[in-house]
Structures are given as C-alpha cells and as structure tokens.
Amino acid sequence: MNTKNIKVVIISMLFLLTVNVTAQETIKVPLSNPAKTGLLKMGIINGSISVKGYSGKEVIVKGTRRKTNDHYNYHGNKKSKTGLKRISNNSLEFTATEYDNVVRISTPVQITTDFEIQVPRNFSLKISTINNGDIYVENVNGVMDVSNKNGKITLKEISGSVSADTLNGGITISFAKVTPGVAMAFSNLNGDIDVTFPKTIKADIKIKSDRGEVYTDFDLKTKPSKAKITKGESSRGNAYRVKVEKWVTGSINGGGAEILFKNFHGDVIIRSK
Template sequence: MKTIKFLSVLAIATLITARLLAQEQLVVPLSDPGKPFKLNVGLVDGSITVIGYEGKSIVVEGQLDDRHRDRDKEKDKVSGMHRLNSNGMDISAQENNNQVTVHSSMGKQVNLTIKVPKTTSTFKISTVNGGDITGSNLDGELEVSNVNGSIKLTDISGSVVATTVNGPVIVTFKSIDPKAAMAFSTLNGKIDVTFPASLKANVKLKSDRGDIFTDFDVSTEQQKPNVTRTNKDGMYGLKVDEWVYGKIAGGGPEVMMKTTFGAVYIRKAK
C-alpha cells in the first residue's frame, strides 16, 4: 500500500502529514494503470470536484477555501496583531491494488479537484458542510452523498445513487447501465435528471411540496397510498405516504426520485 501526502518545506518521513500553504498537486499512480479502480473521497468541510481525463494516474489538487482565509484576516484586524504562521492543510491519499482513498484532516475547509482516468470504475464521494459535489466525464458506478450542498454530475456513463439534504441533485447521463437500479433524493431542493432516450425503467417518484415533470411517455400505475395511524398517550396521528409509480418503455430497473421541498424533473436527452 502506498501512502502519499502533500509535503511542505521539510519531509521528515514519507508517512508524515504535510501542510500546504496554497494550491498544490498530488499525483497518485495506480498499481495497474488502465484497469478499473475504486476511488473513495470523504470530507467533513469542503467541496469535491471529480473529472475524467485522458491520463493514467489520479491527480489531486487541494486549496483552502477562500472564505476560511477571509475569516482569518478578519480576526487579525480585530485583534490588531499580525500572523507569523500560515494555516496549512493536511491531505493524504492511499493506493492499494487500484483502490485509492483521499481524505483531509478535520477543522479546515478544503476544496478538492481530482482528475481520474476515463476507465469504467467505482466512485464513492461524500462531504458534509460548506461545499458542493460536482463530477463530469465519469464512467462507472457512482455513490455520492452530501448534507449541506448540491450534487451536480454531467456526462455520466453508468449508474448513480445520489443523496443530499440541503441542495439540488442534478445529473446528466451520456449512457446508463441498463441493469442497474438508481436513486436520487434530497430534502430541500429539486431533482433534475436527464436520461438517454433509450431509457427503460420502473420509476418510483415523490415530491411532498412540489410537482413531477417528464417528457418521457410514462405508463402510470395505480397504487394505494401507505397510511400510518398512531395513538400514543392520547395523541392521535395520521400519515399518508403517496408515491407515483410507472414504467418507461415497458419497464426495467427501478429509478427512485424523492424530494420534500422541490420539483422532480425526468428529462429525455435531445
């Protein structure tokens, strides 16, 4: 297993976590270039961008968020003192038999841009606070999760499971895995997915406070709503959970879309 980390000034040992003062680049060679790989990227604070390119290695670029630096400058103005040290960032990458894990230390808001070979592969990408997730020109199986930010994926080939809480989910496919089920969900935001015109799917759709739109021919199915009644300590509750079910082009793997505050768009690529 190779562990690669950003270094600054002095490298005491290869496993030392280094500090970055500005944007830097890290090249992660794959054990078996040209073969499928697995990429796992997880942040607590920051944005993640993953881009497919014509190369054989995974290239990671990291940059401290501008808002973080602005806050530090403001603190210096308030205190009337000047800073002698610079706040760096700690980013590391581990590669083992074409499985690559990239992560950053907690406490700093970091924006990552990662270039990956255009090979059918597996991607697991997540962040929590203060950032969006974007991806383009990717091929394979994508599992993407966010909490306070958007998800936007373009020119995707393969399958996607994407979920966030506060933000929209926007996905555009070049082609899909005809055997893979997919899911797209958010709480606050729209879901807007563009599929190839050849899509065959069983759709399961729900928007509690919005509408559902599509330019596909959807054969809808009548389903009884799921009704839940509760009675606890003299408090009575009634919940009606209603989904829209249908088939596109005779049906296929399930495609689920769910939002609470927003609309759902199922678009046919032109």
C-alpha cells in the same frame, strides 16, 4: 502488494497585515493495475469536490486550501498578546493512499480544502462532503455514490449508475449512458432533482415529492398507488395500520430496474435526450 501513501503538508506562515497566500499542491497517484477499473473514495467535512474523467492512467489530485480569516482564540486573554504579531497559519494537508486500484483521499476536519481530481474515465466513485462546497463530476463511467449535506450535486455526461443524495442543494444529472438492469436512487430535502436520461432507457419509476411537482417528457405509463398496510403493537392493541402515500409509480419503455426519486421541498424533473 504495498500500499502507496502520499501525504502533502504545506505551511505558509504570514505576519499579520500581509497578503494571504492560499496553499495549493498537485500530486499524481499511480494505480496498481491501470488496465482495470478503479475506485475513488473520499469523505470530507469542509470543501468542494470536482472529479473529471480523462484518458490518463493515474489519479491526479489538486488540493487548494481555501482562503480564510478565521482565528480561534482559545485562551481569551487579549492583554497578554498586546504588542505581539499574530502569525497566520494557512496550512494545507491531505493524504492520498492507493491499494489495489482503490484511491482514498482524506484531509483534516478543521481545514477547508477544495479538490480538483482527474481520474481515468472508467472509474467508480464514493465521494461526499458536508459543508462549504459543491460536488461536480464530468465524463466518468462507473458506479457512483455521491452525497452532499449542504451544497449542490452536479453530474455531467456520465455513464453507469448513480445513488445521489443531498439535504440543502439541488441535484442535476445528465447521463450519456445508463448501465441496464441496475437500480438507482436520488433523494433531496430542499431543492430540485433534475435528471436527464437517454430516451431509450428501460426503467420502473417511483417518485415522491411532498411539497413539489413532478415533470417529465417521457411517455410514463403510470400505475395506481398501493396502500401500505402494517400490523403491530399500538395503543389500540395488535391492530392493522393502513397508510396511503403520495408515490407516483410507472414504467418507461416497458419497464426495467427501479429508479427512485424522493424529494420533500422541491420538484422532480425527469428529462429525455
């Protein structure tokens, strides 16, 4: 089966003091087998990612080069450029490839690009960004692995299972349905973790927030924390080491697959609907 490869390059070259024009382009990526579930894989350095499920059979990708006035003077010799006009390079470049219902999207590191993507509703996601953007997902059903280092993660009316993590930004998730018997994990360093589940969910819950509180409206049947005991080499010889960690454990509706919440500087909020 051939790989579909779509590369978009748009270059707007503008003289200094003219109005900047933001490059933007929309492409459609056909799937090898539209009747089967697909997977979107993308990891960008700069920019935001928005993914919405729809009733179509292809992936629609809209990329927008964010306006920027950044100018890198690598040579540092301003006198040699006196009397010349600087040409701004507002280029947009990204690549989309498809093979066996797996769509991969990539963009150059130095460009800040915001993506708005439409996928068929039954679609799995493995998406991440690092700087200058948030991640937003709505109305998608699948397995989702979502990561954002410096921004928020918002998943709205989704179905399936999720693993989500961020360092600096809140996590807000609302489930329409949850895949039974599948473990999930949510972790954060700075910001709240706020997740809403269907009230009928069956799960074993494990929660830790070093500098935050835990809130829920579920009837959570808590269990006593167990001490963690390890044995190994140390300055005192082959000794036992006992550590009691601040984990809250319990079950909802009789228990089920484990759902882990780990936070450092923020609250953990577990809601029912």
